[in-house]
Amino acid sequence: MDSPHAQHVRTTELSWEHSPRRGVWRKRLFHRGGVENGIVASLVRFDPSASFQEHDHPKGEEILVLPSVFSDHTGDHQPGTHLLNPEGFSHAPFSQSGCLLFVRLLQHEGRSQVTSVLKDHGTEPGFVRTMLGYDQSCHRELLTGTLRGDCPVSLGHGVADDAAVYSHRIDCFVVDGSFSLDDHVMGTQDWLSFHQTSDGSIDLSLSGSGRLYVSAQRCTSLEGDASLRLGDT
Numbered sequence: 001m002d003s004p005h006a007q008h009v010r011t012t013e014l015s016w017e018h019s020p021r022r023g024v025w026r027k028r029l030f031h032r033g034g035v036e037n038g039i040v041a042s043l044v045r046f047d048p049s050a051s052f053q054e055h056d057h058p059k060g061e062e063i064l065v066l067p068s069v070f071s072d073h074t075g076d077h078q079p080g081t082h083l084l085n086p087e088g089f090s091h092a093p094f095s096q097s098g099c100l101l102f103v104r105l106l107q108h109e110g111r112s113q114v115t116s117v118l119k120d121h122g123t124e125p126g127f128v129r130t131m132l133g134y135d136q137s138c139h140r141e142l143l144t145g146t147l148r149g150d151c152p153v154s155l156g157h158g159v160a161d162d163a164a165v166y167s168h169r170i171d172c173f174v175v176d177g178s179f180s181l182d183d184h185v186m187g188t189q190d191w192l193s194f195h196q197t198s199d200g201s202i203d204l205s206l207s208g209s210g211r212l213y214v215s216a217q218r219c220t221s222l223e224g225d226a227s228l229r230l231g232d233t
Contacts, residue, residue, distance in 0.1 A: 177210010
């Protein structure tokens with residue numbers, strides 16, 4: 001990892017902060033823009049029976065359900081569920097039992113984006129990939145299972161011009177387990193964000209078993225696809 005702007009956040013070292021709604025708490029891992037309307041990646045905690053008033057999501061919303069059950073008008077979402085809601089989506093979320101979420105806001109813009117609901121049905125022996133969501137600007141995956149040795153992750157692009165260079169913002173969130181990503185050792189609920197040019201690589205290794213959420217965000221206006229490819233294990 002050659003970016004001097006890498007951000008590694010150990011969420012266990014952060015304090016819970018009040019959200020605008022009583023009984024809903026947050027730890028902001030990344031924040032750019034307005035206090036309540038900026039680009040955000042956060043851990044969000046609902047106390048039992050806590051709720052939010054109905055609101056919409058300019059430029060979309062992404063939710064990864066962690067412990068317990070998160071609910072809105074679309075249903076009750078169990079742990080491991082990934083929700084990808086496009087621009088214009090509106091809901092009044094709540095949790096009867098209380099829950100923990102990983103949330104990204106203003107990072108799935110466009111009313112033409114589809115609503116996606118995917119469920120993680122647990123791990124299988126070995127190291128597997130679960131596609132969470134893909135659009136023209138962002139690729140998301142849940143890497144889950146047990147890894148023997150190191151696993152290289154490479155970034156590529158699909159443009160015709162070989163000279164075109166893409167810059168990606170890579171976000172990594174440890175759902176559970178312990179990962180080593182280049183020179184960063186990440187524990188459960190740690191978050192790491194950095195920029196990586198195309199054709200570069202990052203070295204990923206896993207201690208024991210666990211789940212790692214990875215998002216590759218394209219940071220350029222050039223045409224083509226930015227993707228994240230997991231090497232053979």
